[in-house]
Amino acid sequence: MSQANRYGSAGGRRIAGVSWAMWGADNMRTTSSTLLKAAHRKAQRPERLRGFLLIAPLAVFLAFTFLAPISSFLVRAVYDPLIADAFPNTVDALKSWKPSEGTPPEAVFRAFRDELLITRDRGTIGAVGQRLNRDAAGMRSLVQRGLSITDQTGVTEWKPVFVGANEQWALPETWSIIKNAGSRFTLSHLLQAVDLVKTEDGSIELRPEDQRVNNYLLVRTLLVGLAIMTLSTLLAFPIALAIARASPSAARWMMTIVLLQFWTSVLARIVSWIVLLQNRGVVNDLLVATGVIAEQQRLALIYNMLGTILVGTYAMLPLVILPIYSVMKLIPPSYLRAATSLGAHPFEAFWRVYFPLTLPGIGAGASTAFILSIGYFVTPALVGGQSGTLYSNIIAYHMQTSLNWALAAALSIVILVVVISLYTVLNRYMRDRKA
Template sequence: MTEATRTGPMLAADGTPLKRSLQRALRAQKLRALMLIAPLLAFILVTFVAPIADMLFRSVENQIVSDTLPRTAQAIRGWDHNSGEPPGDDVLAAFTIDMIAAVERKQHTRLGTRLNYEQNGLSSLFRKTGRGVADIGETYRDQFAALDPAWKDAGIWANLFADPSWRADHDAWEAARAAARTAGRPFAEPVPAFRLNDDLADVLPETADAYLDFARAVQGNRNGDPAARAPWPPVYLALYRDLTAIGVGRIATLDAEAQALLDPAHYAVRSFERADLAAIYRDIDRAWGQPTVWATIQTFSPAYTPGYFLTAVDLKQTPDGIVSQPADQKIYIMLFQRTLVMSLAIMAACVLLGYPIAFLLANLPLRTSNLLLILVLLPFWTSLLVRTSAWKVLLQQQGVINDILVWIGIVDNAGRLILINNQTGTIIAMTHILLPFMILPLYSVMKTIPPSYVRAAKSLGATNWTAFWRVYFPQSVPGIGAGCILVFILAIGYYITPELVGGTSGTFISNRIAYHISSSLNWGLAAALGTILLAVVLALYWTYDRLVGIDKVNLG
């Protein structure tokens, strides 16, 4: 063997360096392991990680305002809400175009519902305005039509604002449709997607933008044809505003057809009767004359908002900053505190009741303990709703428990205990439901504790209590930790049992989350409450890990 061979890298059987061959084998092994867990990983991502990420996004997402009122959100930025006056015509004109487009897409009611979370009455205000906004601009439409009837012709509008390539595509589409009708064939080809004339959009930006929204709305509504429908009256308002704002030289840059239509209108609009937009909106509803309504729109125009999280901690975002909620609306901090305190009380009750039962099961003969363990597991075979409903029967003032207490003389008939629709009923019912989750970890740990340890302690002179407390109990602590974590996390997220037996004073924050998801449909606030609850649980878990150590938790 030469010196070079002795000092060179070690080779595998195939002649490749051994280190490289080993790395390749390890990569292949890791890849096979990854492929084995890939289905489980995908399942966790889809069913656990994705919903949590969606919840976090919904808790700050506010894009419905900026998406539904894009022009208004831009125009209202410079308005001073402390002026005491509603916004000027620029904002009102932008709002008019946004609203008519939202009405056509049937989005104005959703927008009103969103803003109603911040100021009561806005939901009905937007519904009412949706019925009246289509008439705004009729004054200008009639004056343009009186100047030249062509302004009421849908085809003229389409030819004026459409890109030449769209007009060619539209002509071909109309020819194909006419040929199909002549031949008696069905024709399902959609109208070509409308494309705007960029040159005209530079000269008449507001009008072009409004007409583009109109064309898209028409095509989105059963694939209509923009060239067959006259534009909305608010489009004429935009045309009036554009023509009064531009110079005559701008129109001269357009083609002859556009100049022939726009030149007379450009000179005539200066003598048009001007519509008072502020008065029109006040006629629709007096609320539009209040700066607070517009200030709410301005405050919640950004695409993301901390408003849901502020509401979840009894604060409120206003145009002037963050303020505290009125005293009669401060409920969420109280609900969080109640949830934590009652969950800890339920956990403590489960420890006090579950520890003796688990100790008994662990130290009885196997046949007897198995029989009793079946009784512990029996509630799992019964519906949660049935068990909770049974407690409603047991706990009511005329129920079984009060009847027994009266019968044995502990209470008199007039002093029956109130055990339902309060915190007492919630704690009793949930302790019964969650008790098996405490017993099973305790039992599994206690079964691993050798009885000889206690006997050895007694043989060395320890009393029964000392042998239990100094020898047996420390070895059962991991089971207590596991049971406490299980019971507490389950209790803090329960909502069926508190809803049925808790009344107004025994409900948890989870009941409010369920209400906002299913009844009020305020998903943003529900997501914020859920996120805070998740953060609280993680913080408590971290605290437990720091104080006790999660590695000491043992399921046996």
């Protein structure tokens, strides 16, 4: 037994020695690999620095001309200092006041009177009235009328003067509007962009049914984008397939025809579609001449949702054809021949071998068509009519007509979140397919 133990202990020492030797070898390899990687990174550092210096001017240009303007615009959705800057003392005095207490104390009216005069002298009274009028109709005229009584002299208490001039100054709702608008950072614009409103007790609820416009337009825009994406993809796939399988000379001519609309003004293209689709246009005249429809049954093909979808599909078609064609061009024809030689029907070979290989191009083209179509502005404005108005048109309205840039920025954030979410889902789906 002692001899066996001796042999066993000796064998254990040999095994332990081998293990320590293997660990040492592995440690040396790991250390060598780390040193080589560090040396490689150090050798590549000048190349990376040169590459960074080459793209630095472009990065600075994009930062100043693209990122900075968009960021400053989107910040308007949550940062609104106009009332806080115009009435700082009034807002401070209203912080300790609650609407349940009724009309605010005299200190609020005195501060409000003094700051009305300052606002008038600065020339910002119109902007202030317009800002308050967004929260409640009639506030602009109320502020203007209140300004007319601020020049009185010898007044010791301003509360009776304001209330006597207009009973609305005695209502807690009036001062609640000023108090809520006096916050520099606010979520009211983002809530309004999704048809929500914050009540006096702090809860969030849907706006009255007759004021719910934005969510309806968002759903309509997404449906229009989905329709344009589907139609343009269905039309682009056979066109791209024909170009990919054509001879080089024929493919060049076909590609020239596809790209022809890029060489034409957007306005000219839209006007051409109006000529084609209007009530007395080419399409309706042709249908009447061939007896397909009667003179009294001319189709409404323009200035509605149908016109937006048709013209949008035409505009998106080249942008979907190009990525699909670029993928099809890289698929060797031998794949289909191999599948048919193994006994597959030509359609089965196409559907199970060729079509899956084109999915990256289809995904790229379809996502491009969808994202661009939900951001359309010119096409719906010219051919959409009342029923073809999209989300981008309401953003343009607040930018150009109502001058409510804060709400326009909030609406832009909503559509931006939708686009990023859809892109993230699509990107994850394509990554899972590759895995």
